[in-house]
Amino acid sequence: MAKRSIKKEPIVSVSFGKVLRTYNGMLRGFRWPFVLCMLVAGLAATIGVFTPWFHKAIFDLLVQSEPSTQVVDKALRVVFWFAIFLLTQFVVWRTSGFITAWAIPSASKRLHASSFAYLIRHSYRFFTNQFAGSLVRQMNRFIDSFLELHELVQWEFLPLFISMVGASVSLSLRNRWLGIILITWMIFYLVVNYGLARWKLKYDEQKSIADSAMVGALSDGITNSLNIKFFSAYNGEEKRYAESVGTFVRWWRFNWNLSEAIMAIQVFFYIVLEIGIVYYAVRVWGSGLLTVGDLALIQGFILQMIGKLWDFGRNVRRLFELSAQASEMVAILETPHEVKDIPGAKPLRIERGAITFHDVSFHYQKERGIIRGFHLSVRTGEKVALVGPSGAGKSTVTKLLLRLFDLTGGSIQIDGQDISSVTLESLWRNVSYVPQDPILFHRSLKENIRYGKPNATEYEMIAAAKKARCHEFISSLPHGYETFVGERGVKLSGGERQRVAIARAILKNAPILVLDEATSSLDSESELLIQQSLAELMKGKTVIAIAHRLSTIMKMDRIVVMHNGKIIEMGTHDELLKEVGTYQRLWNIQAGGFI
Ligand SMILES: Nc1ncnc2c1ncn2[C@@H]1O[C@H](COP(=O)(O)OP(=O)(O)OP(=O)(O)O)[C@@H](O)[C@H]1O
Ligand SMILES: [Mg+2]
Structure with a gap:
């Protein structure tokens, strides 16, 4: 049907039971509101079953007697009780509505809180493998599905079940065969509709894949709006989008037609039931075994059933x-x-902030070792620079120190404590990390800087900004420290974003500092600013800094040259320059003005 094959999202094989168990587990300690919801809704539905019996009582009374004040009085008495009955039903239904209105938002709050708490604790690797947008959508779907599932069970399946039992029992009480006809019909109806619903599922899935592709095309277009302009691609993009809408519309129409066909089958079922039951009832009435009231009773039940069964197939599909x-x-x-x-x-207890990498090895994928036999001891307060060609494993070493990944072999110790045996929170509290391209929250600059120390005073915050050389540019913004920085911090330049990240790290004031290429891709003036701010940040700390520009690390205590996951040279700038080796070669290239 689709002209182009659409990239299918991976189907996750999680059963319906597993989904229910997950909800159940997350709502532990909060189950009773749902039991209450179901009990009250069940009670309301059970009361509803008696409605046709009142109709029967009134009909029987009116048909069997001539109009007289006495009969009218009797009938009005029935009407009076009917009114009380309807009011009771009304009160019970509304009560169940209000209980649900209280229970569901509370449950949703719990689901949000616990899924966010679990999700955010997933590893760095997990988040590098997932798109943020897709995770957001998955979490919303997870919570919305719960709300709708509950709604389906409480307002559709439970009342349907109760009214089916009620109708079967009521009709059987009047005439055994009427009951048998109804039950047989119901079983047929449910089985056929369940089967049709399951069969239609695969087409529903196609429709939703086409829907996702359409949404994807739209967001891709919006994200690339500048590309579309600069490459004069309006026409092409319009055509592309129209194509994905076209595919969606074809599946939509196909599904709609299927629904119409299924509906036709359903209506056929109703006609058969109506004719069958009424025919049989009239025959039985003819032999004097049923009253006119019974006919009203039967009709009442049939209408009640049809009303509730109409959406059965659709609800089953929705459930899946x-x-x-x-x-x-x-x-x-x-x-x-x-x-x-x-x-x-x-918790990690830092006394001096000395770091030891002992025979560390690591790989992202089994086939390809990244770090091999890495030995390095960083003394308290020492400032070590990591240099080496791209892909040597410098960033990986810092990620291992931050325990974003567990090691494949060896160990890393801080003040004699293995980082794999201390709490992650205490490790991260004691290490400041400034990545090359820091990401900021879409919050005010003030909040972003304060992230390093949430209880910092205004004075401390501004002092940190001054040390990081970002006070000036922030003060020149119309809203100053209250300025919002845009998603991921896009409204700031790369250099500004780095200085904000440095201010944040200055405020955090952790004893160990990890810098990853903090000064790459900057002009000389911004680099000078950053150098000054970094010098402030490094004071009195143990530092591991990665750099491509060797000029920025000349003054470091020790320079470690890495290649293919191993240390190949080590020493001060002057020592390394004397040896004929990688460092000297890199230095000569850079001094020659190539970088
Ligand atoms: N998340 C990852 N999954 C798989 N492989 C990775 C991942 N991150 C890095 N690598 C691989 O590990 C190797 C070392 O990467 P790393 O980022 O440590 O290099 P680097 O020395 O920091 O390089 P650069 O100077 O370019 O930043 C590279 O070959 C890279 O392809
Ligand atoms: Mg790197």
Whole structure:
């Protein structure tokens, strides 16, 4: 049907039962509101079953007697009780509505909180493998699915079940065969509709894939709006988008036609039931075994059933869809966190801030070792620079120190404590990390800087900004420290963003500092500013800094040259320059003005 094959999202095989168990687990301690919701809604539906019996009572009374004040009085008495009955039903339904209105938002709050808490603790590797947008969508779907699942069960499946039982029992009480006809019909109806619903599911899935492709095309277009302008591609892009809409519309129409066909089958079922039951009832009435009131009773039940059965197929399909929608997030919630505290992990206690890498080895994928036999001891307060060609493993070493990944072999110790046996929180509290391209929250500059120390005073915050050389540019902004920085900090230049990240690290004031290429791709003036701010930041700390521009690290205590995951040279700038080796070669190239 689709002209182009659409990239299918991976289907996650999580069963409906698993989805329910996940919700159940997350709402532990909060189940009773749902039991209450179901009990009250069940009670309301059960009361509803008696409505046709009142109709029967009134009909029987009116048909069997001539009009007289006495009969009218009797009938009005029935009407009076009917009114009380309807009011009771009304009160119970509304009560269940209000209980639900209280329970569901509270449950949603719990689901949001616990799924966010679990999701955000996933490892660095996890987030590098996932798109933020897709995670956001999965989490929303997971929570929305719960709300809709609950709604389906409480307002559709439960009342349907109760009214089916009620109708079967009521008709059987009047005439055994009427009951049998109804039950047989119901079984046929449910089985056929369930089957049709399951069969239609695959077409629904196609429609939603086409829908995702359409949404994807739209967002891709919006993201690339500048490319579209500069490459004069309006026409091409319009055509592209129209094509994806076209595919979606074809599936939509196809599904709509299927629904119409299924509806036709349903209506055929109703006609058969109506004719069958009424025919049989009239025959039985003819032999004097049923009254006119019974006919009203039967008709009442049939109408009640048809009303509730009409959406059965659609609701079954919805049930599967919701389960599928929730399943991606369930899989994420079921995946154990890759990097986590070992049982009984103790907080890291820093006395001096000395770091030892002992025979460290690591690989991202088994086939390709990245770090091999890496030995390095960094003394308290020492400032060590890591240099080496691109892909040598410099950033990886810093990520291992931050325990974003667990080692494949060897160990890393800080003040004699293995980083894999201390709590992650205490490790991260004691290490400041300034990446090359820092990401900022879409919050005010003030909040971004304060992230390093949430209880910092205004004075401390501004002092840190001054040391990081970002006070001037911030003061020149119309909203100053209240300026919002845009998603990921896009409204700032690269150099400004780095200085804000440095201010944040100055405020955090952790004893160990890790800098990854903090001064790459900057003009000389910004580089000078950053150098000054980094010098402030490094004071009195143990530092590991990665740099490509060797001019920025000349003054470091020690320079470590890496190649292919190993240390190949080590010493001060002057010592290394004397040896004929990689450092000397790199230095000569850079001094020659190539970089
Ligand atoms: N998340 C990852 N998954 C798989 N491989 C990775 C990942 N990150 C890095 N690598 C690989 O590991 C090797 C070392 O990468 P690393 O980022 O440590 O290099 P680097 O020395 O910092 O280089 P550069 O100077 O270019 O920043 C590279 O070959 C890279 O392709
Ligand atoms: Mg790197």
